[in-house]
Amino acid sequence: MTTNLQTFRQSVxxxxxxxxxxxxxxxxxxxxxxILPSDWAQDFYQFCLNNPKPCxxxxxxxxxxxRLPALGLDLDIRIDVPKYRIWQNGKLVSEVTDxxxxxxxxxxxxxxxxxxxxxxxxxxxxxxxxxxxxxxxVAMYNTTxxxxxxxxxxxxxxxxxxxLTVADTIRAIEISSRLPQAHGAPVxxxxxxxxxxxxxxxxxxxxxxxxxxxxxxxxxACGVTPQQVLTQVKPPFCITHAPGCMLLADVQENFDFLKxx
Amino acid sequence: MTTNLQTFRQSVxxxxxxxxxxxxxxxxxxxxxxILPSDWAQDFYQFCLNNPKPCxxxxxxxxxxxRLPALGLDLDIRIDVPKYRIWQNGKLVSEVTDxxxxxxxxxxxxxxxxxxxxxxxxxxxxxxxxxxxxxxxVAMYNTTxxxxxxxxxxxxxxxxxxxLTVADTIRAIEISSRLPQAHGAPVxxxxxxxxxxxxxxxxxxxxxxxxxxxxxxxxxACGVTPQQVLTQVKPPFCITHAPGCMLLADVQENFDFLKxx
Numbered sequence: 001m002t003t004n005l006q007t008f009r010q011s012v013x014x015x016x017x018x019x020x021x022x023x024x025x026x027x028x029x030x031x032x033x034x035i036l037p038s039d040w041a042q043d044f045y046q047f048c049l050n051n052p053k054p055c056x057x058x059x060x061x062x063x064x065x066x067r068l069p070a071l072g073l074d075l076d077i078r079i080d081v082p083k084y085r086i087w088q089n090g091k092l093v094s095e096v097t098d099x100x101x102x103x104x105x106x107x108x109x110x111x112x113x114x115x116x117x118x119x120x121x122x123x124x125x126x127x128x129x130x131x132x133x134x135x136x137x138v139a140m141y142n143t144t145x146x147x148x149x150x151x152x153x154x155x156x157x158x159x160x161x162x163x164l165t166v167a168d169t170i171r172a173i174e175i176s177s178r179l180p181q182a183h184g185a186p187v188x189x190x191x192x193x194x195x196x197x198x199x200x201x202x203x204x205x206x207x208x209x210x211x212x213x214x215x216x217x218x219x220x221a222c223g224v225t226p227q228q229v230l231t232q233v234k235p236p237f238c239i240t241h242a243p244g245c246m247l248l249a250d251v252q253e254n255f256d257f258l259k260x261x
Numbered sequence: 262m263t264t265n266l267q268t269f270r271q272s273v274x275x276x277x278x279x280x281x282x283x284x285x286x287x288x289x290x291x292x293x294x295x296i297l298p299s300d301w302a303q304d305f306y307q308f309c310l311n312n313p314k315p316c317x318x319x320x321x322x323x324x325x326x327x328r329l330p331a332l333g334l335d336l337d338i339r340i341d342v343p344k345y346r347i348w349q350n351g352k353l354v355s356e357v358t359d360x361x362x363x364x365x366x367x368x369x370x371x372x373x374x375x376x377x378x379x380x381x382x383x384x385x386x387x388x389x390x391x392x393x394x395x396x397x398x399v400a401m402y403n404t405t406x407x408x409x410x411x412x413x414x415x416x417x418x419x420x421x422x423x424x425l426t427v428a429d430t431i432r433a434i435e436i437s438s439r440l441p442q443a444h445g446a447p448v449x450x451x452x453x454x455x456x457x458x459x460x461x462x463x464x465x466x467x468x469x470x471x472x473x474x475x476x477x478x479x480x481x482a483c484g485v486t487p488q489q490v491l492t493q494v495k496p497p498f499c500i501t502h503a504p505g506c507m508l509l510a511d512v513q514e515n516f517d518f519l520k521x522x
Binding site for chain 1: 455
């Protein structure tokens, strides 16, 4: 585990850190990344505003500018994500550790809030999260929850799932509800079938975890949603982060509200 | 239904309004009432601070002073509750429509926040509440949820129950969590047995409602809790409101936070 932001940035920039960033540098805001040509970016922007739970925008670059000064003065979206995915016509064509060869003056980078933020808050409030305890990537599922379309963008929501007791579910809703920039409150709990999930032990992304008899599966809107959407919408070119391998911001999370809990 | 506060107050003061106050003058804060001799009031005050979910203090009189200026300049706790209960040694001895004959210079009046407040917020947010639709008093139950004792005060929590869909349960938790002065977020949902309720169709107070197959019972801490506690603690003398027949404050509820939902 890296000890500070500078060391972590160097490690990412040198292509050494290619793992998921769950639990890395707790307190720093992390984000999902979507990079699109400018003619697709406007539609995507509206799509995000239509669907703030899966797609909460926390940063956006100028056209062709790889910097994101609101999230970190030194940030460069071409080199600061541990692992990227390159998409052509909705197909994943490669995974790379920097996108210097792919960046051009017509691209716009979006950073969307991430569940790692509300997970930090939950852990700080004493709510145990099994996938973190077992050092797994969180389980994520495609659902039948329809998103609100915008122009060329449409699709269903991807959710992440964490098993919790009833008491912890209530507390988790209270806490994550206060973090709308990180997916907000859950979209569902209980029966997976209600949202089109056939088998909790077979997540489409991430790794499954055990659900104890006194626990419910609790489902949050997930930042992988845009990647599922991209496979259907098929823009000619797109870059995303690899699931779990987030952009780390200089900006710190603010959990002052937890003092009243 | 009365049309304004002044008409309602007159009707209560003349002993004409002796019904429950659910849905009366929406927007006005309502409160549960507990009146105790001063030597018991200090313990009760600490007990409320120990148990803010069932007993959120929103007003408290000076010793022997029947006024509650923070809740209404004209309020008089002796005449402004539609129906009172007189308790001696933990036993309900009578119900009356004013307490002028019982008030004395040694009494302290407490006003505790009330579920009617969060119910107004839920209804305003478009969440249907069956007992309101059926013009019933809400169903309330004794539980095995132990309260945090203070000196002579101890006992278990009384809860109110509302059946909600999963989606509405999540929204109801988000909303009521922002109203700590009105019992805050639920204490439980789902299996009634988990909190010692044997039969939802037989509430200890109020009236039962149907629970549809796509709904869960959702349980909130209830302002009737102190009355249940008083039957065990048995102070020599005490006055409460009759369940559902609340004190109406001049003060308005503030639901500005709903704009962000």
